[in-house]
Amino acid sequence: MEIDDAKGAKPLRLAICVKHVPTCDDIEVDEATGRIRRADAECDINPCDLNAMEMANALKKSVADAGGATIMAFSMGPDGALASLKKCLALGADEAYLLSDRKFAGCDTLGTARVLAHFLKAKGPFDVIFMGEMASDGATGQVGPMTAALLGVPDVISVATISCGERAGQFIVEQHIAEGVRRLLVKSPMVVTVPFGVNQPKLPTLRMQMRANKIAIPVLTASELSADELARLAPKSIVTSTRAIGTHAQAELIEGDAKAIAAKIRELVEGGRQHV
Amino acid sequence: MxxxxxxxxxxxxxxxxxxxxxxxxxxxxxxxxxxxxxxxxxxKSAGTVCLFDDSLNNRYWDVRLYGFETYMKMEREEKGSAGFDKTGTLVCALSEKDERRIKTGIALARAAGYTGEYITDKERIKAILPMLNTDAIIGAGYTKDDGYFDxxxxxxxxxxxxxxxxxxxxxxxxxxxxxxxxxxxxxxxxxxxxxxxxxxxxxxxxxxxxxxxxxxxxxxxxWHTKAEAFFLAPAENLDYIFPVLKFPAFYALRAGNNIFICKSHLSMDLDNPMHAGQWDPDKLPERGGTDDYFIEFLYEQMEKDVPGLVDAGLSSSWLSYRAETRxxxxxxxxxxxxxxxxxxxxxxxxxxxxxxxxxxxxxxxxxxxxxxxxxxxxxxxxxxx
CATH class of the missing domain: 3.50.50.60 (FAD/NAD(P)-binding domain)
Known part of the structure; x- marks a missing residue:
């Protein structure tokens, strides 16, 4: 990828890759196949992808008076993923692309990274590519680093903040590590993966949602990949089963009139204090 | 037996x-x-039981009153048991026909011992709900006595x-x-x-x-008509009582720190497939499921009538089906x-x-x-x- 070397003169080009996932309270495992049932599940944008989007927006805002920035959103998945892309547009992305084809359907994490890398190259160059650190359904955390490796660019995981450095093409990246926060100076292009909860994602406004509804989202298909690239999408790993873990939390229904319920709550709270 | x-x-x-x-x-x-x-x-009902609005023809005003008083009795028996939030209601008139209907409702409410007034002073209307644009409004009915239930x-x-x-x-x-x-x-x-x-x-x-x-x-x-509801998080803090707001095409009410807003059921066209059809309510999603057209409708209405909500955040939405007859x-x-x-x-x-x-x-x-x-x-x- 080329590096834009004129920060301030040329707008930053930012990309974000998001996944459309079953909502947390709607994940079910098909006992027969051992796979997550996605077809009937209610889906939404992967939670930490919203943190990534917020970070991309913050970077865009920080350069508003210095050349500005554009954000391009990508999602690989079936038509339902359009909803997550639309959310990105409502949150401030300028363009969005759905990467959708039956030939992508069986991809493992490496195949997904290959597809993303292909289209990021095709639509690039990008200064920074944002991704959520891991999907709430698969939870592998592999796609971001794999995409970076395939693009031949640095990958910074667990990113808390990103801002422009003193020199063009340099970014100051703060990264969560076990001991605290590490500050890095990273030369673009790069992939950053963003964990859940590092910032407070804003809500799309009615005005922005209205704007998003008017932006067409092109669908990019496998026809744009070479035969060699398609052959490499064959999965190297197969999920053989997924097992739901039963919760160990015990819920107790508190019944009675308001006074009885209040007394029970007080008893539980005071009992809890004694355990502190 | x-x-x-x-x-x-x-x-x-x-x-x-x-x-x-x-x-x-x-x-x-x-x-x-x-x-x-x-x-x-x-x-998924908003639970508004207002003393006067267009949700039910004034011909059946006693039905409205009986409902309201039933729930107020519940509240007297055990406070909060009907989920009553006494916000009052502001019903906006865009035409003389609206005005006549609202004034009749006010007379009926007052006959039953409740307060109600028809306000034409736009400054007073804005004092009740500051985020309102009163340009298209010719007057508004207001009572402090009602609100919404659960x-x-x-x-x-x-x-x-x-x-x-x-x-x-x-x-x-x-x-x-x-x-x-x-x-x-x-x-x-x-x-x-x-x-x-x-x-x-x-x-x-x-x-x-x-x-x-x-x-x-x-x-x-x-027929099923779509009740597409949005919860909007206003950009500004609401440091005043947000009344149930009724326009002929939509209504809004405060729900915690959000504003619940929905298209009014009488504005639905049973012959418009975007509004109505015959579907399977068991297939409704818990959240979401709303249509793009509704965002456009809401945006246009808010831009015109409640500009304070145009830049409110969309915190959540849902779709439910109302059961309507012709x-x-x-x-x-x-x-x-x-x-x-x-x-x-x-x-x-x-x-x-x-x-x-x-x-x-x-x-x-x-x-x-x-x-x-x-x-x-x-x-x-x-x-x-």
Whole structure:
């Protein structure tokens, strides 16, 4: 990828890759196949992808008076993923692309990274590519680093903040590590993966949602990949089963009139204090 | 010998009817609810029971008053038990026709001892709701006395009162068959494998009524209109009481720190496939499911009338189906199948209408005495059309 070397003169080009996932309270495992049932599940944008989007927006805002920035959103998945892309547009992305084809359907994490890398190259160059650190359904955390490796660019995981450095093409990246926060100076292009909860994602406004509804989202298909690239999408790993873990939390229904319920709550709270 | 009544549906319609029937000592009442009490369409109701607006024609203003006072009695018995939030209501008039209707409603509210005034001073209207644009408004009716309730809490309250009176509630069980012999409904069968005989069976399943009626080959003329609701998080802190806001095309109310906003049910066109159709309510998602057209509608309305909400955050949304008839009034009472009755088709007015309808229908079932409401909202009016 080329590096834009004129920060301030040329707008930053930012990309974000998001996944459309079953909502947390709607994940079910098909006992027969051992796979997550996605077809009937209610889906939404992967939670930490919203943190990534917020970070991309913050970077865009920080350069508003210095050349500005554009954000391009990508999602690989079936038509339902359009909803997550639309959310990105409502949150401030300028363009969005759905990467959708039956030939992508069986991809493992490496195949997904290959597809993303292909289209990021095709639509690039990008200064920074944002991704959520891991999907709430698969939870592998592999796609971001794999995409970076395939693009031949640095990958910074667990990113808390990103801002422009003193020199063009340099970014100051703060990264969560076990001991605290590490500050890095990273030369673009790069992939950053963003964990859940590092910032407070804003809500799309009615005005922005209205704007998003008017932006067409092109669908990019496998026809744009070479035969060699398609052959490499064959999965190297197969999920053989997924097992739901039963919760160990015990819920107790508190019944009675308001006074009885209040007394029970007080008893539980005071009992809890004694355990502190 | 007690009269056995089986009610299908445990929303506001079924529980209000169950409670009213349980007040008769010769009634033996059972409610079947496939999920939990008040968790279907009732749970997605805004619960507004305003003393005057256009949700229900002033011809039936007593129905509105009876509903309001029923819930206020619940609140007096146990504060909060009907989920009442006394925000008052601001009803905006965009035409002289609106103005006449609002003024009539105010007169009726005042006759019943409540406050109400029609305001034409736009500064005063803005003082009540600062984020409003009053350019298109010719006046507004305002009362401090009403607000909105919680349909699920009310349903559970009715259910508790009914069981205290000896009624029975079966939840988590779906009625799979309504059995008839010689044109008379006789019993219900559930997916638990039980069959129970009843003297009277009442369909209170609202948007499910087409499916319920189909068990008896009865075509219940219900359409589903989309109740697309959004929760908006205003950019500014609301440091004032946000009243229930009624415009002819939409209504809004405060829900915690958000504003709940929904298209009014009378603005729906049953012949517009974007507004209405006949769908399967079991396939509704818990959240989301709203249409792009609704965002456009909402944006246009807010930009014109409530600009303070255009840059509000969209915190969540949902879609539910209202059960509407062609004349937007419910279907109450007898059907062509003997002993099979309806209390359905409330549209957006279930919380408003269920108390008065249930009072009258319970009397009809137990004593055979009809009322004006039972006659005017009878199934037969729709056959004629």
């Amino acid at each position: 007690k009269k056995k009544i089986g009610i299908i549906g445990g929303g506001i319609s079924g529980t209000a009817l169950g409670y009213n029937l349980s007040l008769y000592d010769d009634a033996d009442v059972t409610i079947y609810e496939k999920d939990r009490i008040g968790c279907g369409t009732t749970s 349909g699920t809490m009310i349903s559970n309250n009715f259910a508790a009162k009914m069981t205290a009176n000896g009624g029975k509630i079966i939840t988590g069980v779906r009625v799979t068959a309504i059995n008839a012999e010689g044109g008379t409904a006789k019993s219900v069968t559930t997916d638990a494998g039980d069959t129970e005989a009843y003297d009277v069976i009442v369909d209170c399943t609202g948007p499910w009524s087409r499916f319920t009626g189909a068990m008896l080959d009865l075509d219940v003329p219900i 004349d937007f009034l419910p279907i109450i009472g007898e059907t062509p199948i003997k002993n099979y009755l309806l209390a359905t088709g409330y549209g957006g007015n279930g919380v408003i209408e269920a108390p008065a309808v249930s009072r009258d229908l319970a009397k009809y079932i137990m004593r055979g005495e009809s009322t004006l409401l039972i006659e005017e909202w009878a199934f037969s009016r729709l056959w004629k059309k």
